[in-house]
Amino acid sequence: MGTEWKDNIDVADMLERVADLLEGQDAMPFRVSAYRKAANAIASWPQPVVELLAADGEAGLRKLPGVGKSIAAAVAEWVRTGQLGLLHRLETEASPEQLLASVPGIGPELARRIHQELGVGTLEELEQAAHDGSLEDVEGFGPRRGQQVRELLAARLGRNRRGLARKQEARSEEPQPELALLLQMDEEYRRRAAAGELRKIAPRRFNPSGEAWLPVLRRKLDGWSIRALFSNTALAHQQEATHDWVVLYFDKDDDEGQCTVVTAHGGPLDGRRVVRGREVECLAYYGVEAEEAQAPQPHA
Structure with a gap:
């Protein structure tokens, strides 16, 4: 497997897999956490870690937040050989x-x-x-x-590689990207996904055939690092909305969160794309008088 195919998302996926296996085998919590934190840092790092490794070796990798000596060595081994001894051992040991x-x-x-x-x-x-x-x-x-x-x-x-899995989405008082920015990302993602322009991954959940069907888009907009994927939750599958609901993960400096963009059904925003939890803003964005309507409640 050539290094040209190993982008930061691939590396983060590998580290998350190690963390999942360690957790399943009752490893020390700090060790599981270390791999998840490293995956989080690498997934959001603006420079490809492959380039960082080529330029500065493992010492360059250790400059990343949460990446220590052992994890840097693991990343280097996987990038250079396409295999990771630790991952193979963990998979072998876990019946x-x-x-x-x-x-x-x-x-x-x-x-x-x-x-x-x-x-x-x-x-x-x-x-x-x-x-x-x-x-x-x-x-x-x-x-x-x-x-x-x-x-x-x-x-x-349900946790994702950036540690953003929560029972509720980001609270409205926390810093978030502008509504127009989120809707712009949603439009670009759906358009490019429909055109077959995006790299696809094979999600482990609800994907018994192992098909690579889930398009991924990562962009830097107005200082925000934003990653878009179609929703792969149980509810999305039940509602047959896996190609309508778009989950956006975003971070900037120390602020991070996620939101879901859906197509509204019924009400004043019928047929329009709505950021769940920010329906009132959507009314203003689309020029709908708030007093004329009650904000819709799309599923997520």
Whole structure:
């Protein structure tokens, strides 16, 4: 695998995978956190780390926030060889049963049955089975336990490489990009995705075939680093909105957050793109009198 294919998102994905496996094997929390922080730093770094490594070696990588000696060596190994010994060892050591049993409510025996009867071997496959109903066909599972697993995995797998997974989106009082900037990013992302111009990744969640279908766009606008992807949540799939709902992750200096842009259905903004949580601003942006309408409540 040539270095030309390893951009910062690829490197961050590799570090997140290491963190996931370490966490699944009950590694020390500080070690898991170190890999997640490094992934966060690399994903948002403006310069390709491949170039940094070529110019300054591992010492250059260690200048990045949260990247110490061992992680710098891991990044260098993966970039130069296309492989990472640590990742291979972690994947080898984690049996499917052990990984499944790491989920609260699933003991070793139940994990064995799930693996044998459904062929489930990863947490992503377990989540898929929990949503399509096949998990409840396994003896020992019922609707209540299935709901518990869905909720637990939504929290565990729903975190993103930049540590922005939250139960609520960024609060309105926190610094955020201008509304026009977000809508501009949303329009460019959907247009270029439709034209097939964007690099696609294969999300681990809700993607049993492993298809690379999810377009990714990263831009620097008005000092904000913004990354756009279609929503890959359970609700987006249930609503058949995976190619309508666009999640934008943004950061600038010490401010970071995320928002979801959707198409409004009904109300004064019907058919228009709306930033969820900022509907009142959208009314003004599109020239709709706020007193004439009640802000819509699109799903997210």
